[in-house]
Amino acid sequence: MQRVFLRICNLVKEHSAPRPSQLKCGPFCLTWKQPCQKLHNLANGSSTSDDGADRFGVACLNGHLEQDDKVNNFDEFARDVEKVYRILRKFHSRVPKLELALQESGVPVRAGLTERVLNRCGDAGNLGYRFFVWASKQPGYRHSYENYKAMVKILSKMRQFGTVWALLEEMRNDNSMLITSDLFVVLMRRFAAARMVKKAIEVLDEMPKYGCEPDDYAFGCLLDALCKNGHVKEAALLFEDMRMRFEPSLRHFTALLYGWCKQGKLMEAKHVLVQIREAGYEPDIVVYNNLLSGYAMAGKMVDAFDLLKEMRRKGCEPNANSYTILIQALSKLQKMEDAMRVFVEMERNGCEADIVTYTTLISGFCKWGKVEKGYQILDSMVKKGLMPNQLAYMHIMLAHERKDELEECIDLMGRMQNDGCTPDLCIYNVAIRLACKLGEVSEGVRLWNELEASPFSPGFDTYVIMINGFIGQEGGLVQACEYFKEMVGRGLLSAPQYGILKDLLNALLRDGKLELAKDTWNCIMAKGCDLNLDAWTIWLHALFSSGHVKEACSYCLEMMDADVMPRPDTFARLMRGLRKLYNRQFAAEITEKVRQMAAERQVTFKMYKRRGERDLKEKAKLKQDPKKRRARRQHRGGVHGKATIL
Template sequence: MQNTLTSIKLHHSTINHIFLFHIPSCYCLRSPTTDNAINSARCYTSRFNSTDVDERNPKTKEEEETHKTELHLSKRLDTLIDTSITRATAALHKPGEKGTSFRVSCNDASTSLSNAEKVYKIVMKYYNKTDMLEMALDRCGFSLTPGLVVQVLKQCGSAANPAYNFFIWAGKQDHYMHTHESYNVIINVLCRMNQFERVWAILDEMRTRDPSLITPHTFIIMVRRFAAAKMVRKAIDVLDEMPKFGVEADAHLFGCLLDALCKHNKVREALALFSDMKFRFEPNVKNYTILLNGLCKEGMLEEARFLMGEMLGVGFDPDIAAYNTLLHGYARAGRIQEAFDFLDEMKNKGCVPNIISYTSLVHALCEAERLDEARRLFQDMRKYGCFPDVVSYTALISGLCKWGKLDEAYKVLDEMVQQGCAPNQMTYSVLLRQHEKREELQEALELVEEMLESGCDPDLGIYNTLLRLSCNLGQLNEAVEIWHKMEREGISADLHTYTVFIHGLLKHNNLTDACTYYKEMVGKGLVPAPQYGTLKVLLNELLRAGKLDMAAEIWECMKKGGSHINIFAYTIWIQALCQIGEVKEAAAYCADMIDDGLLPQSSTYQMIKKGLKKLHNRIIGDQIRGRLRKMIDERNLIFKSYEKEGVRKEGARKSRKGRRKRNLK
């Protein structure tokens, strides 16, 4: 039975072997200690797996513009909340407290940035060729210091696999030992890509080598990353895992957990946790302010006012951060008059508004297209002793750009420079996105040149915008040049960069390069779970073009490259094969799916069943049916109900398809 299904895919085996050199081999690079640690870490990853990651398709340009503008303004508002957190975090480990047992001094300020850039380029060049990577690094001749290692790891950005390979190589070198800082940086990189199994293994290694290397800040990183991945339960469970590593959760870490949940739209969970943990962690002003911020971001302003009342009731006086949080909440919700009323309330209670207060109102007026009022308030701020800063200017420029007043926005930029306020990357990004809307590539490139002349280096967001604009206009040669320039500047492409570029290549039918960059993205560990939008588009385009072998390579690359293949990824691949008539192939992958312990969707099974029936192939159909029945029985489900559900969904799908055809007529 197994042999029949396996033989179906044999005609691809030769191709897979030919392209084997494309598959990243970096996953086998581990230190002996980490090898042992990974085995013991599996008890943690059984609970801390990444199956509940929230995948999202790439945002539209309009959604991204709104999101980035709001994010930047909110980030400034959050500064007062985060300041105390940052200071407390820094106090957890003062320089020099640890590291006395290391063979290399932690004082490596003399480490040259150029050396870090050279090492980074080597790491990115050979990221999927382990032997060549180690050989090139061994021959580079640099004196390895903790500072150099940290710089290289940070430069890797979200490229988890290259960073991990370099980290392991560095740990094997004589006269060098990792510091708590290098451990924390690699943990941050791995968590960002949801490689939590490796993280728990590294924690085990740290505990074995020197438990004092593990600090509360290490777990703060994990808490924030779990929250970012929408793994709320796992973020909370970190509190219970900490004692196993000799670290006790404190009020500061609890505040960081609340902050992480609120920042990632999990304010209800944060409120429930705050209520449950009141007796374990004594509430403070920061906790209340964090929760206020979370409620306001969700538009729950009445709940926020109630919470502020509760805060006063237990004896805590709101500070300027708390007041600004609620003020910004009203402004963000478009309740401008209430925002101005609250500003007066602040003054009456003796809380003097600051630049953040007025910036929130300027931004709200701009969003409501009340530009004259926004300009007037912008000028009046000075009367109240609040002089515009880069965030205030950027808020006004953003508002002008939103409503198509690009010339006026440039006038504000000139005024900003004349007043001695240097524009930052966000300021230029706002203007750049307006050129993107107008499809003005040349003007966008000139703006970036002006940006460089002013001493402001483009960041990844700027390059992403240029890439997206170039691809949308079909200027693929320009896009490639922008990509190479970004790499020369030492900026590492992230998941969004690859997604933008791959979609641009597919839009203009450049399938070969799209596959190359997708494999590179997987090889760098930038796909914590398949990005289903990109994967689906790529596979469908390949199969539509009759490139079945290339599509199979993409699938095998993902499986061997460490991507988390779950039921949705299998469904995309199997249904795509069925739609082009490759039913036997689809049946073979369905068998793989069952072997991986995943139950196919009932509609997927019906597609395969129907296709095999047309081919009069009952043998394979019976095999799939037998395997499914066994899995369903083991899960105490009813097979007939499973089959009927699939028939119902197939009927609904046909009905929708019929309606679409009638509408077209």
């Protein structure tokens, strides 16, 4: 017995110091959580192995030591990250003062800090980029591969692709060993998401210039990115062109099959299934689940259940994802009883339901107003030892929001905290939006402050919710402007999101706050936002509609100095207003500049002027005809609806 005890002590000594490999992704980490899977990716099955069970004994001791070290590092980083984040928010638009403040902050730049700061900045990518640039200048510090990868993700998400290429060039000059295919995969995915298919394909050709040869993995990721973003035809053509360069694999076929199923083109998907067998591959669970998802999305439930039987005949037993796809499809058709039958059959066949399955059921019940049943599923999920994720709570939050139940939303957030699931940005967005909708703006501010104190940062949607809340409140325009300026300062306002700018400027000018409106516009110009034609048109029309014709003309001249030509209807409105004011000097100056810009763009001034008058007449008719006006509003609502949360 004593000999056994001494042997255990020696083992503890030998394994007590955590190894670097264990700190990164050790197989014994006790704090591992199952990643949340989105419902629209249910078709992508995954297999996990339980081989960690034999190595449980000594690993448990190491796990505790590593966990203690991580907690200490977290506390140390948390203070510095918050300090840096406050400095970035305060001085981000004044680079010299920002660098001086960071220098005097006393925060040492070290490994791990930069990545934490980038995560803390969230959607405000310009804040993270400012810190990234400053940190690279500090003596004795060099960015790690993880920092570069995080920065590439942030910049490409902001669609600052030129800066990304410049960053890759810098990496090639400083340390080309850091350049891997993963960095180019990030670029491919972002180009594909931005509908820039040619640019995404060109990344494959640019890789050798940076010492990184395209491999099967990179090509597979490119096909996957194109198919997931709706460019299946281009992906199929690329696949055929590259057959000699990259040998077709099951992964390539699966990406194409997923793309065709997502677009509802099941004939093309079946053709890919034939190609898989011709290439000598046997369809696996992922292929079957993708096809199953295609049938389910098309509403062909009979074919979906037949495919489930075929899977069993072929020896490919359906997994939790297979059943979840059917449950999700039945939930969309409001057949919750049938969905529960599939759930019962799933358990009867020995297939245990996972978090995604339970979340799908909760979603279905909450969508059709059965919130109590959703809570029952949530409770049964917890009893089985499964921890609900953010999405499970989110469906219940949305159900409460539809019923205007703010107190229930707050209570649910409290339950999340007690269950060890910290509410994320989407949860806070729902609660804040409901508070503002019900006129409880003070409660919205309280939730905002709570969000700021959490590990998450307010995003663009959060700012829009708060600004609209203050616009709708009497005497809240000043606070709305403050939130708007803060949003602009954090770099969250971009060209496609100028709807909130229009609402704010119109509200300010209707209330007679011209100087405050000018101050808001000057803030946008000072922060270097992308002032395109839409932004200028919003500002000019807001001024003109409020009777500030001279100010509108002054800003119109400023716009043309920036080489932005006004729209024909904008020019026509300004000319009409100047005629009423008998201001010929302004009219002559604007007309002359418009003539010059039209000539540069090879447009005749007469045609430009005629089109402006025609557009004004059409808008006047729309205002007089209520049916056309209603149809136009519905069209705008469909195109420019409020941003989805999930």
